[in-house]
Every structure is written in C-alpha cells, then in structure tokens.
Amino acid sequence: GEDVEQSLFLSVREGDSSVINCTYTDSSSTYLYWYKQEPGAGLQLLTYIFSNMDMKQDQRLTVLLNKKDKHLSLRIADTQTGDSAIYFCAESNTGNQFYFGTGTSLTVIP
Amino acid sequence: DAGITQSPRYKITETGRQVTLMCHQTWSHSYMFWYRQDLGHGLRLIYYSAAADITDKGEVSDGYVVSRSKTENFPLTLESATRSQTSVYFCASRGTDGSYEQYFGPGTRLTVT
DSSP states (O other), X not given: OOOEEEOSEEEXXXXXXXXXXXXXXXXXXXXXXXEEEOXXXXXXXXXXXXXXXXXXXXXXXXXXEETTTTEEEEEESSOOGGGOEEEEEEEESSSSOEEEOOOEEEEEEO | OOSEEEEOSEEEEXXXXXXXXXXXXXXXXXXXXXXXXXXXXXXXXXEEEEETTEEEEOTTOTXXXXXXXXXXXXXXXXXXXXXXXXXXXXXXXXXXXXXXXXEEOOOEEEEEO
C-alpha cells in the first residue's frame, strides 16, 4: 500500500501555533485529508485539500500542500486545550482506498 | 438516531470463535468501509463496499469476511478470531459527492484472548 508518514508526538503551549506534518508517497493522490480523533471516539474530518491546490484556510486551520515534495501540513492557530487529540493525515486517489498516517498526538500545555 | 453506529462497542472473545461486528448508517451512503486501528499503524482498510452486494478487499483483509445485503448495514465477521485481530475497529461511510469525505462510527474495541 501507499506510505503516509507523520511524527508521533507534538507538544505546544496554549495560544501558540501548532504545525503537524505529513509526507506521502502516492503522486496520484486526488484528495488529502486531516482528521481529528479525541479519546474513545471515531475520527472526525477537519479539512481536506484537493491535489491541485497549494493552500486552504478554514478559520484557525491552514493546510499547506507541496505536491512536488509530497508534503502536507496542518497549522492550527491559537491552539487551545480542546485541540489536544490525535491528528491523522490521509490520502485517496479513487475514493475507495484510503491510506492513513500513524497519527500525531498533540498535547496542549495550559 | 441519524448517523453511523457500531455494535457492540466492546467485545471480548476467545481464539477460534466467530465474531461479527455490526455497522449501520442512516444516510443511505453508497460507500461503506471497515478499518482497524493499531498502535504504530494508524488506520488500515480491511474491506470496502461501493453499494449493496458489491464489496472489495482492502490492505488487511485476510481473516475477515463482509457482506452488504442492505445499503445501510455492513457487518464484519471474523470467522476464527486470532490474537492478532485484537484491535479497535472503525466503520465509515461516504456519499458520492466529489470530496470523498468519510464519516466514522465510534469504534468497537475487540479483544481476542
């Protein structure tokens, strides 16, 4: 299968920006996604970006896509304690097979 | 209730037993998916279904069986459970809009002893 890689842990102070990074191998990815998982819950879609875009902003969230380097990032501005969770990036070409990263555990320190 | 539900939420079974995990969605989404979540692996696709009576294997399908006789239900069966199938299982569904956005159920934590 395709490889999607993320760092496992990130710790930031409340009010700072968080940047979560992801690299992938499938150059034919159509959509790239960021999901959030809170303890004991399923995944919730935060945002997605189409492969012909470089950037997408949605309130406190900014997604950057470098297609040449196959690098995706999620920036969370003014990080709050409620943002503490595991964040997954995922990619899909066909909408049938989705490949997820291992998840980045974000801890926000008050 | 609207949405996607899974049952049971927790299950303990013994090696060699058959166990079925249930998934039900109320959106009439065409596509449904089963994933397993393990530490160090993220989510891996077990099976997906594009419509009733149409299913296809994902990355880690060995040891699992699915069926989809009705659009809203997508049960996952472990025919002879093994300890390596201890995991958290997530069901998801999506419609046919262009973004391929998936909606996830709350998960089933399965322990095989």
